[in-house]
Amino acid sequence: MSDLAVEPVAADEKTARSARSGLARLSFRNVGAVYVWLAIIVLFGVLSPDSFLTADTARTVLNNYSVTGLVALSLVIPMAAGLFDASVGNMVGLAGIFSAYAVATWDLGGGTAILLTLVLCALCGLFNGFVVVVLRVHSLIGTLATGSLFLALTLAISKEQSITQNVGRLRSVLAGHYVLTVTIPVIVFLALTVVLTVVMDRTTVGRSWYALGFDAEVGRLVGLRVRSLQMTALVIAAVISGVAGMLLTARIGSASPAVGPSYLLPAFAAVFLGATQFRGGRFNAPGTAVAVLMIGTGTIGLSLAGAPTWSSQVFQGVVLIAAIALSSFGRRG
Amino acid sequence: MTPPMTPPVTGRGPVLSVRDISKTFPGQRALSSVDLTVQPGEVHALLGHNGSGKSTLIKVLAGFHVPDAGGEVLVNGEPLELGAPSRSHERGLRFVHQDLALLGPMTVAENMAFTIGHVRTRVGTIDRDSERSRTTALMDRIGIQVDVDAKVEDLDPIDRAIVGIARALDGLDGNGGLLVLDEPTAALPPHEVGRLFAVVRDLRDRGVSCLYVTHRMDEVHELTDTFTVLRDGEVVQSGRTADYSGDELIGFILGAQARQQTRTPGGARESTDGEGRAGAALVVENLRAARVERFSLSVAPGEVVGIAGVMGSGREFIGPALTGAVSATADRYQTSRGPIGAISPRNTRRHGVVMVPGTRGPGSMIESFSVTENLTFATLDRYSRLGWLDRPGERRAATSWVQRFGVRPADPDRALRYLSGGNKQKVLVAKWLNTDPSVVVMDEPTAGVDVGASAAIHDMIVDVAAQGVACIVTSSDLDDLIAVATRVIVMDRGVVTATLSGEQIEKNSILSAMSGATDARADRADRADLADLMERSRQPDHLDLEEPHV
Numbered sequence: 001m002s003d004l005a006v007e008p009v010a011a012d013e014k015t016a017r018s019a020r021s022g023l024a025r026l027s028f029r030n031v032g033a034v035y036v037w038l039a040i041i042v043l044f045g046v047l048s049p050d051s052f053l054t055a056d057t058a059r060t061v062l063n064n065y066s067v068t069g070l071v072a073l074s075l076v077i078p079m080a081a082g083l084f085d086a087s088v089g090n091m092v093g094l095a096g097i098f099s100a101y102a103v104a105t106w107d108l109g110g111g112t113a114i115l116l117t118l119v120l121c122a123l124c125g126l127f128n129g130f131v132v133v134v135l136r137v138h139s140l141i142g143t144l145a146t147g148s149l150f151l152a153l154t155l156a157i158s159k160e161q162s163i164t165q166n167v168g169r170l171r172s173v174l175a176g177h178y179v180l181t182v183t184i185p186v187i188v189f190l191a192l193t194v195v196l197t198v199v200m201d202r203t204t205v206g207r208s209w210y211a212l213g214f215d216a217e218v219g220r221l222v223g224l225r226v227r228s229l230q231m232t233a234l235v236i237a238a239v240i241s242g243v244a245g246m247l248l249t250a251r252i253g254s255a256s257p258a259v260g261p262s263y264l265l266p267a268f269a270a271v272f273l274g275a276t277q278f279r280g281g282r283f284n285a286p287g288t289a290v291a292v293l294m295i296g297t298g299t300i301g302l303s304l305a306g307a308p309t310w311s312s313q314v315f316q317g318v319v320l321i322a323a324i325a326l327s328s329f330g331r332r333g
Numbered sequence: 334m335t336p337p338m339t340p341p342v343t344g345r346g347p348v349l350s351v352r353d354i355s356k357t358f359p360g361q362r363a364l365s366s367v368d369l370t371v372q373p374g375e376v377h378a379l380l381g382h383n384g385s386g387k388s389t390l391i392k393v394l395a396g397f398h399v400p401d402a403g404g405e406v407l408v409n410g411e412p413l414e415l416g417a418p419s420r421s422h423e424r425g426l427r428f429v430h431q432d433l434a435l436l437g438p439m440t441v442a443e444n445m446a447f448t449i450g451h452v453r454t455r456v457g458t459i460d461r462d463s464e465r466s467r468t469t470a471l472m473d474r475i476g477i478q479v480d481v482d483a484k485v486e487d488l489d490p491i492d493r494a495i496v497g498i499a500r501a502l503d504g505l506d507g508n509g510g511l512l513v514l515d516e517p518t519a520a521l522p523p524h525e526v527g528r529l530f531a532v533v534r535d536l537r538d539r540g541v542s543c544l545y546v547t548h549r550m551d552e553v554h555e556l557t558d559t560f561t562v563l564r565d566g567e568v569v570q571s572g573r574t575a576d577y578s579g580d581e582l583i584g585f586i587l588g589a590q591a592r593q594q595t596r597t598p599g600g601a602r603e604s605t606d607g608e609g610r611a612g613a614a615l616v617v618e619n620l621r622a623a624r625v626e627r628f629s630l631s632v633a634p635g636e637v638v639g640i641a642g643v644m645g646s647g648r649e650f651i652g653p654a655l656t657g658a659v660s661a662t663a664d665r666y667q668t669s670r671g672p673i674g675a676i677s678p679r680n681t682r683r684h685g686v687v688m689v690p691g692t693r694g695p696g697s698m699i700e701s702f703s704v705t706e707n708l709t710f711a712t713l714d715r716y717s718r719l720g721w722l723d724r725p726g727e728r729r730a731a732t733s734w735v736q737r738f739g740v741r742p743a744d745p746d747r748a749l750r751y752l753s754g755g756n757k758q759k760v761l762v763a764k765w766l767n768t769d770p771s772v773v774v775m776d777e778p779t780a781g782v783d784v785g786a787s788a789a790i791h792d793m794i795v796d797v798a799a800q801g802v803a804c805i806v807t808s809s810d811l812d813d814l815i816a817v818a819t820r821v822i823v824m825d826r827g828v829v830t831a832t833l834s835g836e837q838i839e840k841n842s843i844l845s846a847m848s849g850a851t852d853a854r855a856d857r858a859d860r861a862d863l864a865d866l867m868e869r870s871r872q873p874d875h876l877d878l879e880e881p882h883v
Contacts, residue, residue, distance in 0.1 A: 203720045204713045210702075211710060217696035221658055221688075222711040223679035280748070281701060 033277050033287070037294040044301035051304045062182055065296030066189035067092075067248045071263045072270035072288045073192050074240035079271055079283040080200060081233040082213035084140040087128060087147030088241035088267060093260025094154045095121055095245030099170055100163035100255035110169035114246060121242030124150060125235030133230045143234075154257045164254040174250035185247040189289070192240070196285035209233060210282060266295055266316050273323030295319055346410040348373045348542045349394075349426070349511050354404035356389050356566075363389040364566045366404070371511060371559075376533060376543040378553045378574065380586055381563035387546055390563070391513055394544075395428050396421040409509060425510035431519055433497040437486030441496055442468040444485055449503040471499045475532050491525035495532060505541065512536060513544045518552060530556050550579050562586055614803035615655075615668050615686060615772045622654035622661035626827035632772060632803040634669075637794060639818030640807040641843055647827035648807045652688040652774035655805070656681045669771055687711070687770040691777030691807075693757045700750035704740065704760055705731035707749050712768045734763040738793075762790070766797060773797065774805045779813055791816040811840055823847055 044052040051057070071088050078085045095117050102113035124146070131142040175184050200206035208229055211219045220226050244263070249255040273294075274287030298319075299312040351369040355362070364386045371377040381387050392398040394406065399416035406413040414420040435444050442461070445468045446452070452463040468481040477495050485493060494517055501512060514533070518526050533543055533556060545557055553560060553574055561571040562585040570577075570585040577585075613631050620628040624647045632638050642648035654661040657677040666673045668684040681687070690697045698707050709716050709727045716727045731745035738759040740752070749757060758778075765773065778794065779787035794817045798804045808814055814821050821838050823831040823846040831846040 202722050202724070204717045204722060205720060207706065207710070207713060207722065211699055214699045214701050215695055218699055218710070221656070221678050221696065223677075223682040225679075 030280070031277055033273055033290050033294050037290065037297060040294065040298050040301060044297075044305060047301075047305045052301055057300060057304070059182060061293060061296040061300050062186045062189075063251075064300070065292055066183070066185040067244050067251070068263060068266050068270070068296070069189040069289060069292040070185070070192065070244035070247065071241050071267040072274070072292050073189070073196055073285055074237045074244065075267055075271040076196055076200065076274075076283050076285050076288055077209055078139070078233040078237045079275070080206075080213050081209040081230055082139075082216065083132060083230060083233060085128065085143045085234060085237045086140055086264065087124070087143040087150055088237055089262070089264030090147040090150040090154065090260045091121065091124060091238050091241040092245035092248065092263050093257060094124070094150045094157075095242035096249040096255045096259065097154045097158045097163065097245075097257050099246045100167050100249050101157050103167060103169045104163050104165040107166070110173040113170065114173060117242060117246055118239060121239045122235055124242075125238030126231070128234040128238060129231035132234060133227050151260065154260065158255070158257040160257055162254050162256045167249060167253055167255065170246060170250040171253055174247055183251065185244075185251060188243065188247065193285045193289040200282075200284060205229070205232075213283070265320065266292075269316055269320035269323055270295060273319060276323065291319075291323070347371060347407070348375075348409055348509060349544070350407040350410075351390070351394075352405050352407070354390070354393060354406065355401040356386075356393060356398055357401055362566055364393070364400070367563070367566070367568055369561045369568065369571070371542050371544055373509070373542055374537055374540055375559055376537055376545055376557045378557035378560035379544055379546045379563070380553065380560055380582065382586060385563040385586075386566040387563055388515075389566075391428065391515060391544075391546065394421060394426055394513065408511075425505055426513065427501040427505060427510065428513045429494075429497045429501050429515065429517060431516045433493060435485045435493060435496065438484060440482050440484055441472075441479055441488075442481040444496065445471065445500055445503075448500055468499075471503060472496075474502065475499055476535055477532065489525065490520050490522065491528050494521065494529060498532060502536075502541070509540060511542045511544060513546070515546045516548065517545075518547065518549060526552070550583060553582060554579065612669070613667075616665060617655065617663050617667075618665040620651075620654055620661060620663040620666075622650060622659050624650040624827050625654045625661070628654070628824075628827065628829060630805075630822070632805060634771070634801045634803050635798050637798045637804040637806060637817045637819050639814035639821040639838075640805065640824060641811065641814055641821055641847055642807075642824035646824045648809070648824050649691065649776055650827075651805070651807050651824075652690070652776045655772075655774055656686055656688040658688065682711070682768070685769070685771035686774070687765045687768055687772070688774040689762050689765045689776065689778065691775075691780055693754060693761060698749055698757060698761055698764075701748060703746050703748055704735065704752070705745040707760055708734055708745075708764050708767060711764055730767065734760075734767065738763055739789075758790075762793070770802060772803045772805065774807065776807045777809065777813075778806060779808070779810060787813075811843055814843065815839060 041053075071092055074088050075085060098120055099113050099117040102108045102116055103110065106113075108116070128143055128146050131137050131146055132139045135142070137145070200210070208219060208224050212224070212226060212229055216226055219229075241263075245260070248259065270291040271283060271288050273291035274285075274289070275281060275283045277287030277290060278284055279287065295316060298315050302311045302315060303309070347370045349369070349371040351367060353366045353368065354364055355366050356364040367386070367390060369377075369379075369390070379387050379390070389398060393400050393415065396416055396418035406415060408424045408426065411424075413424055413426075436447070439447075442465045446459070446464050452460040452467065454460045465481050472479050472481070472495075475495065475498060477492075477499070479488065479492050479496060485496065488496070498512070498514075498517075502510075512533075517529055521529065530552075533545070537543060545552075547553065557574050559572065560574050560577075560582070562569050562582070564586065574582075612634065614634045614636075616631045618629045620630075626647075628647075628651065630638070640648050640651055650659065653659040654676075657675075657680065661676045663676065666676060668686060670684050673680050673684055699710070702710070705727050708731045713722070716723045716730070728745055734740070735743050735745050740756050740759050740763075742752075749760065752760065762775075762778070775794065778790050791813070794804055794806065798817075804817070806813060806817060815838060818838055819834065821833040821843055822829050823833070823843065825847075833842055833846060837843075
């Protein structure tokens, strides 16, 4: 092997590299969303200094966008593993309605209803896995279809009515108290961001999911259980978005059957924008969280500045396009 | 639709004259002051290893690369505007790349229309009948009949290549013009190469010159009139093909020292036919897979078994079959760790049987992963506890492999996509050696790497074997086998036809064993009924691996 041994890396090459990577970490390409976020804060700070630059605004952004944030985070693992899950929006709606139905119609306690809902979410995730992994339907099409079934189930259970009866039982478990002036959904959102960051960066299963997303064949040839990994990714996505649905019901104090689909677009916008941040093209939790907060700050800022309500839809659409354009640039470069 | 174009023929000068062309990429000189001349009605071979600058030169001619200032390219005696693909096209330079860029599910006529323009009816819709007759006319010009309504994916590889050529020739009327063929036979089965040659000769006779890029030495004398050899971006030799022997040409391509490469079969490297030995690293009986029939093999620790065979012999399917990359069964499959259950990647990996694939494309490596992440990916269990990654440990291991193999740049955190082909190959080999295998199957271990690196890879294989690993090397490059093998198995149509060892492991013996196999195949083919032939021609030419999902 001696022929292959070569001179060690020159010391100056090493220093140059570390200086380069230090700068690269702060480059617009790597953390662009953070700069855009700061720019948004400055912009609305100038436009409406009295109402925008307050602790209340910060709290409102966190409280209102933690559910969106959870739905976005639920997409991190399947997207990393190369699978779309377009059913998460309707999963939010189904979990929200089902948990409310369980306390209202079956008169269950809060904790029991939550556990039962989690089981339902896991089953829905398994069903996604069956369609995508076993039947080999393309994940985007397959989960659009299963999402449609979840929506149908939601409408059937609720008889297309909102449910409010006994929902306070869910609220007392999930949203009743404040921790450090923020609600429980905020805590769950921030905690999940940390957990997913650690899982994706520091565990073998996280590394394996990324590998499947980039090239599933490489994973198969080193002996990974490709199907179980894909299945698990979809189950986790369904459970996380189900938790988001229950938190939403608990926070509002009522469950509406029509609420789910509106979470899908911002969640995808955030997870795609997040992929352009911090990890050089990989879907990741901290990038997604920052993207959600950026979208939230922009939307709340717009409403405080007196912009019409439809302006927030414009903002989300623009962010989604910008995110995907940015991420395809990242992949090319 | 592009109007028919007749390139001006001025005088009887060369059709193509490249003068003092250099091309520098950041940190790398790809071409240095290259001269090359192609006379009218001549087939000119452009030879050289991968990385010698052939592709760069072709891309300069095609207008995709702007060369460094100073040189010039003359077409029919007049300067060509460099860096403008449309100018190159107008002046009669036509290119058929290795990847033909045909759309499989669409018909021949539709494929033609995509590149050379649609024919419109008066109301602006596509005039299918005119497109079909135009395509037929184009095919007639090169004297080949192909069903213009056939889907391209249903055509034989040779017909696909011919469609590619016909398409490139559109608008090239009358005399003049230069067709650049980039390794057109790489994807062709041997018995169809002749048809391609006939087309090229026919075009030459009608005044279309040809710049012919190939790796196959037998084709150079059969087809070409003149040649140019590039090495490390420089022209090392050019001349009339007939004036040089094949060995001399190989010498030019490889460089002087490489030809003197000799086998060093020390006492430890004597053939140790592992048959029946209790300590065999791997015993396989009647291995069956797509393109592999009843293949049996026994390898002892420390032995290097070479597997030779022409394209289509099944040679390249041995590795995937042995490691479960393609579905395979065997009557007996036993390693030092006992018999294996099903032949799956997971099981073979656990038994220490690994494959270093011959391509660095999809399925082998993850371009977006860092060098470290690629290197440790086959053995993550070793760099983790309870699923928790030991990232400093991974990085240490990667750093030591990077040093050991001289990977450049020597940065284990660099994404793999930023590495050159040769360096990717080193990482790929390191990835699998890092699993501490007991049996390594390497397919085409030196494909696409330069001469220096192939010598290093040969040394590495010998070195790995010396540590007690059983090595199986499947290669179309006989030099690989001669340099490292203690035993050479010759395959044809999925079965073993000869086994050579000791003094027999030299070029002529292997070649005659291979050609004997090919003759036998020709005899069999004569007898084979039509149905069998048709069935064979339908088999895809790539590994039938499971499609990566999504």
